[in-house]
Amino acid sequence: MPKKLELPPCMLGEGPLWRKESREFVFTDIVNGTLYAAGEEGTVRTLLRCRYQLGAFLFDTAGDLLLLTEAGVFACPYGGGEKDFRLVWQVPMVPGERFNDAICDPAGRILAGTKTEQDRDGSLWQFSPGRPPRRILSGLKISNGMGFSGQGRIFYHTDSPDRAIRRYDYDIGSGGLSGGRVLVEVEPGCVPDGMTVDAEGCLWTACWGGGRVERYSPGGARMETYLLPASQVSSVAFGGGEMDTLLVTSAAVGTSGGQEGGVWMLKPGVKGVEEYRAVLDPAR
Numbered sequence: 001m002p003k004k005l006e007l008p009p010c011m012l013g014e015g016p017l018w019r020k021e022s023r024e025f026v027f028t029d030i031v032n033g034t035l036y037a038a039g040e041e042g043t044v045r046t047l048l049r050c051r052y053q054l055g056a057f058l059f060d061t062a063g064d065l066l067l068l069t070e071a072g073v074f075a076c077p078y079g080g081g082e083k084d085f086r087l088v089w090q091v092p093m094v095p096g097e098r099f100n101d102a103i104c105d106p107a108g109r110i111l112a113g114t115k116t117e118q119d120r121d122g123s124l125w126q127f128s129p130g131r132p133p134r135r136i137l138s139g140l141k142i143s144n145g146m147g148f149s150g151q152g153r154i155f156y157h158t159d160s161p162d163r164a165i166r167r168y169d170y171d172i173g174s175g176g177l178s179g180g181r182v183l184v185e186v187e188p189g190c191v192p193d194g195m196t197v198d199a200e201g202c203l204w205t206a207c208w209g210g211g212r213v214e215r216y217s218p219g220g221a222r223m224e225t226y227l228l229p230a231s232q233v234s235s236v237a238f239g240g241g242e243m244d245t246l247l248v249t250s251a252a253v254g255t256s257g258g259q260e261g262g263v264w265m266l267k268p269g270v271k272g273v274e275e276y277r278a279v280l281d282p283a284r
Contacts, residue, residue: 238272
């Protein structure tokens with residue numbers, strides 16, 4: 001059975017990641033500008049609050065934070081606060097646009113997607129140290145969950161309103177995408193949201209509006225379904241000392257249920273892999 005963590009309801013819980021240095025899951029409540037950290041036993045603490053929407057965050061190679069906000073991409077020491085923010089990149093955004101999910105590639109580049117209030121004209125940006133941001137996908141509705149497989153040569157990207165997860169070939173040397181095709185088209189009643197890839201190369205996607213997490217084979221076949229007591233399940237991540245714990249976030253925004261906005265841990269009997277980390281200084 002999933003174990004619910006004790007914390008205030010997340011208005012828009014999202015983007016969990018495992019941080020091995022402190023043995024904590026970190027996740028964001030986007031609209032409240034808050035990061036939470038949860039230990040393996042489920043104890044939760046507030047890690048950071050700021051004035052911005054924390055659409056996504058990542059760790060760099062030192063375990064410090066990169067925060068993707070509507071005001072730009074900021075570096076921040078782990079355990080620091082808004083006074084410690086250092087602006088690293090900015091991209092042009094229309095009013096109401098914000099970052100929505102992010103991931104690092106094997107070379108330490110950042111891939112970060114955006115959404116607008118109208119759920120159209122979103123982008124997928126790529127950030128590399130010492131270079132200006134590069135837009136690698138445009139015309140997206142809601143750029144969402146991403147994952148890498150095949151030692152980083154396969155890239156998965158979710159455009160939520162299409163109910164589709166696409167598979168791309170990824171050139172680690174150049175950061176280029178090619179050969180995009182729909183791998184998973186989720187059935188009506190479930191909008192694919194945040195995702196991760198396990199040690200067997202299978203995809204795990206949160207089902208917004210569907211109250212569940214689904215596991216898909218590398219070929220796109222649905223293998224397993226895990227039900228959660230919340231409709232708006234938003235994202236997933238593996239962690240724990242054995243990488244065998246799945247953390248699941250959800251959102252309370254637009255709902256009235258008592259379980260909405262909860263965060264859960266469960267043991268699905270499958271192990272995950274550590275996510276790649278951002279390289280800000282190639283000399284480090």
